[in-house]
Amino acid sequence: MPMSSAIPKSVLLVCLGNICRSPTAEGIMRQRTAIAGLTMKIDSAGTGDWHIGKHPDLRAQTHAKQHGYNISKLVARQVSPKDFIDFDLILAMDAQNLKDLQAIREVAAQTTNTDSLARLALMSEVDISYLNQDVPDPYYGGEDGFEEVIKRLESSVDAWIHTWQI
Ligand code: 4NP
Numbered sequence: 001m002p003m004s005s006a007i008p009k010s011v012l013l014v015c016l017g018n019i020c021r022s023p024t025a026e027g028i029m030r031q032r033t034a035i036a037g038l039t040m041k042i043d044s045a046g047t048g049d050w051h052i053g054k055h056p057d058l059r060a061q062t063h064a065k066q067h068g069y070n071i072s073k074l075v076a077r078q079v080s081p082k083d084f085i086d087f088d089l090i091l092a093m094d095a096q097n098l099k100d101l102q103a104i105r106e107v108a109a110q111t112t113n114t115d116s117l118a119r120l121a122l123m124s125e126v127d128i129s130y131l132n133q134d135v136p137d138p139y140y141g142g143e144d145g146f147e148e149v150i151k152r153l154e155s156s157v158d159a160w161i162h163t164w165q166i
Contacts (some may be wrong), residue, residue, distance in 0.1 A: 013044040020056065
């Protein structure tokens with residue numbers, strides 16, 4: 001059976017704050033799936049609640065814009081158990097995000113058949129360039145961290161799209 005049967009209808013990108021990595025991932029995935037002719041619902045969220053309602057960090061907005069991604073209108077929200085029902089695939093930016101999401105998935109599993117819950121994976125799970133590596137949190141670092149985030153996310157988004165096109 002062709003792998004294309006595994007194309008998700010919806011993807012949720014998740015980091016800690018939903019103001020740096022995951023909105024950047026959302027912008028990149030929106031643009032690159034559109035170019036690839038793939039139609040899917042794409043959203044992002046954070047495991048934490050500190051930045052709910054805020055637009056992405058200005059540094060993330062600026063670096064994204066320099067690479068052709070406008071993420072200025074995105075608004076942070078917190079991930080919830082319902083997201084495991086609403087989305088087919090949930091991608092965690094780092095190992096801690098993945099661990100936190102596994103706990104939220106357990107909560108969702110208590111009210112829903114596990115077979116129908118979102119598949120959970122690391123952002124880099126299919127990316128041979130950064131295989132199973134974290135997308136490093138740029139929040140407390142310098143500008144170069146934001147560039148590194150974009151480089152890794154472009155690579156990993158392309159790797160996911162490749163798996164959906166086989
Ligand atoms: P993000 O970055 O998870 O990529 O959005 C962070 C944003 C805020 C915080 C940590 C990481 N914070 O501690 O407030």
